[in-house]
Amino acid sequence: MTHSAYSRAVELFDALIHAPDKAPHATPAGLIQAAGIPSSSGYRHVAALEAEGFLRRNPAGTYLAGNSAIRTGFSGFGLGNVAPLSQPILLRLRQATQHTAFLAIVRDLDLHMGPYSVGRETRGTNLQPFYGFESIPNLSIGRPEETVLRSQNEQVVRRTGTLLAPVSSTRESLVVLGLILQPGWGATDQLIQSLESASQQITEALEGR
Amino acid sequence: MSKDQKSNVQRIATILKGFDANNTPRRTHDILEDLGVTRSTGFGLLRAMVSAGWLERFDHGSLRLGPKACGLVFAALEVPEYQDARTLAATPISRSKLELAMPDLEWDPRLVRTVDASRFRRRAPYRIGFSNASTTNAWRRAMLQSMYYAEKISQAQIGEFLVRDAQDDPELQLHQIDELVREGIDLLLISITSVNDTALGERLNYLADEGLPIVAVDRRPNDRSSLVSFVTASDHRIGRISALWLAEQLKGRGRVWMLSGLEGASPALRRQQAALAVFSEFPGIRVENVSYTDWTEGSGYRVMDKLLDEARRTPDGVWCDSGLQGVGSLRRFIDGGGSIPAHTGGDLNEMYKLCLHHKVPMAALDYPASMGARALEIALDVLGGSTLPQRVEEPVRIVLPRGCETASVKADIWAERHVAWDLGNETVLSQGPALRAPKPSSKRNAS
Numbered sequence: 088m089t090h091s092a093y094s095r096a097v098e099l100f101d102a103l104i105h106a107p108d109k110a111p112h113a114t115p116a117g118l119i120q121a122a123g124i125p126s127s128s129g130y131r132h133v134a135a136l137e138a139e140g141f142l143r144r145n146p147a148g149t150y151l152a153g154n155s156a157i158r159t160g161f162s163g164f165g166l167g168n169v170a171p172l173s174q175p176i177l178l179r180l181r182q183a184t185q186h187t188a189f190l191a192i193v194r195d196l197d198l199h200m201g202p203y204s205v206g207r208e209t210r211g212t213n214l215q216p217f218y219g220f221e222s223i224p225n226l227s228i229g230r231p232e233e234t235v236l237r238s239q240n241e242q243v244v245r246r247t248g249t250l251l252a253p254v255s256s257t258r259e260s261l262v263v264l265g266l267i268l269q270p271g272w273g274a275t276d277q278l279i280q281s282l283e284s285a286s287q288q289i290t291e292a293l294e295g296r
Numbered sequence: 297m298s299k300d301q302k303s304n305v306q307r308i309a310t311i312l313k314g315f316d317a318n319n320t321p322r323r324t325h326d327i328l329e330d331l332g333v334t335r336s337t338g339f340g341l342l343r344a345m346v347s348a349g350w351l352e353r354f355d356h357g358s359l360r361l362g363p364k365a366c367g368l369v370f371a372a373l374e375v376p377e378y379q380d381a382r383t384l385a386a387t388p389i390s391r392s393k394l395e396l397a398m399p400d401l402e403w404d405p406r407l408v409r410t411v412d413a414s415r416f417r418r419r420a421p422y423r424i425g426f427s428n429a430s431t432t433n434a435w436r437r438a439m440l441q442s443m444y445y446a447e448k449i450s451q452a453q454i455g456e457f458l459v460r461d462a463q464d465d466p467e468l469q470l471h472q473i474d475e476l477v478r479e480g481i482d483l484l485l486i487s488i489t490s491v492n493d494t495a496l497g498e499r500l501n502y503l504a505d506e507g508l509p510i511v512a513v514d515r516r517p518n519d520r521s522s523l524v525s526f527v528t529a530s531d532h533r534i535g536r537i538s539a540l541w542l543a544e545q546l547k548g549r550g551r552v553w554m555l556s557g558l559e560g561a562s563p564a565l566r567r568q569q570a571a572l573a574v575f576s577e578f579p580g581i582r583v584e585n586v587s588y589t590d591w592t593e594g595s596g597y598r599v600m601d602k603l604l605d606e607a608r609r610t611p612d613g614v615w616c617d618s619g620l621q622g623v624g625s626l627r628r629f630i631d632g633g634g635s636i637p638a639h640t641g642g643d644l645n646e647m648y649k650l651c652l653h654h655k656v657p658m659a660a661l662d663y664p665a666s667m668g669a670r671a672l673e674i675a676l677d678v679l680g681g682s683t684l685p686q687r688v689e690e691p692v693r694i695v696l697p698r699g700c701e702t703a704s705v706k707a708d709i710w711a712e713r714h715v716a717w718d719l720g721n722e723t724v725l726s727q728g729p730a731l732r733a734p735k736p737s738s739k740r741n742a743s
Binding site for chain 2: 092093094096097098099100101103104107108111128131132134135136137138139140141144145146147148149151152154155156157158159160161162163164165166167168170171172173174175176177178185192199200201202203204205207214216288289291292295
């Protein structure tokens with residue numbers, strides 16, 4: 088097998104794993120087409136990635152990133168122990184607040200957006216994989232802080248209001264739990280309380296080990 | 297399927313999964329040995345992965361996850377239904393209403409407690425046994441179908457999947473568990489017939505002490521010390537949200553009849569307790585009676601018939617902890633003519649069909665049958681040696697017809713979108729992608 092065949096396999100993996108990010112696909116055929124790979128081998132690859140947990144399907148059959156993918160992402164930051172906590176915490180927080188809830192990793196003043204659950208109150212805000220901070224934030228464990236994030240897409244810089252609560256820190260990274268705020272609105276007491284309560288759950292769970 | 301039959305795409309997934317939570321660098325030699333491929337193939341793949349940023353070189357001969365792998369952390373956990381304006385044109389909640397509506401967060405600390413399963417790690421293919429409590433109702437059959445779906449997806453890892461149906465008989469279940477153990481299973485999945493059966497509990501404790509990993513789904517023994525993990529959904533949430541919706545739908549005043557499921561069954565008890573706690577917060581809501589229906593349509597019909605006969609006037613609302621009996625209640629009202637009061641209870645496709653067709657206000661929270669598939673995934677995680685939650689809750693979505701939202705209870709999905717008009721009445725909609733997957737062959741069905 089030639090070197091290019093291995094590179095091609097990496098490209099196929101990359102394309103399939105990121106296809107659910109771009110649009111919802113409820114069939115393997117849709118996913119294969121979106122990934123731009125040949126259908127002859129595509130079905131086998133989709134099935135293999137679902138079996139390995141890198142892709143999963145929701146109750147409606149739509150493909151999403153699988154638990155293994157999210158776990159690998161956290162492990163890449165040396166924070167794999169956060170992965171099992173993300174789904175229960177974020178879904179509860181989203182259901183309670185109707186705001187988009189997310190986990191993120193702050194490293195070298197860059198915010199790497201992690202898993203998220205979109206709330207109806209902030210559904211208009213499209214999340215980006217990377218953000219910078221508008222000003223250097225004053226973040227400390229367990230204390231929610233209103234923070235404006237900046238993302239740049241081509242030449243357009245967008246500001247996104249968030250409420251962030253750090254839940255854990257390592258030598259290199261800070262893990263934050265956050266809520267997207269409605270444009271033009273600040274954080275209410277209820278949002279702050281909900282975030283405090285949720286962040287406490289994660290902090291205690293991580294410290295308990 | 298043996299390892300050398302894997303595609304390179306699958307090998308890439310296997311390599312990425314091989315790194316631990318701390319991203320401890322691994323020696324190339326160890327990675328290749330785990331992968332079980334020739335050196336030329338292994339080195340070719342690793343070089344391509346390093347070149348693309350999935351892996352990075354750490355030290356001479358060592359690799360760790362690279363920046364591209366870190367990027368996998370950015371992931372949507374759900375497909376938000378309401379992003380599509382045609383399917384859920386929900387009225388945005390005003391700020392003042394939102395403040396009032398925001399329910400308390402109910403944290404179950406067990407959801408964030410994890411267990412390190414590295415001591416159970418072994419090489420695939422695995423032999424997994426499932427001791428199922430029964431297949432007596434549509435929900436239980438749907439849960440089993442979802443498990444078969446997951447088995448099909450993971451067939452490369454599962455050498456054999458052995459299923460036994462205990463027909464709600466604890467003694468038979470005990471016998472079947474022993475049988476599965478004799479067949480050399482690597483892991484036992486169990487949905488227990490009786491939470492209080494001492495012999496069953498003791499046998500599970502013994503097997504756990506002997507080193508057999510056990511994962512419970514839907515129903516667990518009272519003593520959970522034998523379990524690595526328990527896969528379920530929040531009965532408390534089902535009871536609480538459905539009662540809150542009914543109380544608000546009735547504007548805090550009215551007569552409510554409650555139809556619970558199986559007397560003594562823990563899900564029925566937890567849902568009922570949660571609902572009663574909510575009703576007690578509304579002084580104008582009067583719970584006139586609480587009945588049990590065994591989660592069957594026939595019993596739901598008979599109970600409602602008897603209640604109507606005795607009361608001679610219809611209630612303002614009927615709280616059902618599931619549509620399994622809810623359809624019986626609805627059928628009784630339809631047969632009697634006249635108006636049909638608001639109902640709660642999902643699960644069955646027929647419940648949605650009837651409520652939508654007869655324009656009955658309803659709220660439903662399906663108890664997810666997809667937990668069967670999730671349980672098998674968790675079983676594979678255990679045998680893969682991962683760190684996983686002690687308790688796994690499948691999300692429970694709130695399903696409401698358009699126009700039926702209340703101040704506190706908002707739809708995750710509209711009933712009009714959730715119902716499957718093309719599928720049968722007995723269909724359980726919460727079984728996930730297994731719903732439209734081909735059914736397994738009969739030889740793999742429960743013995």
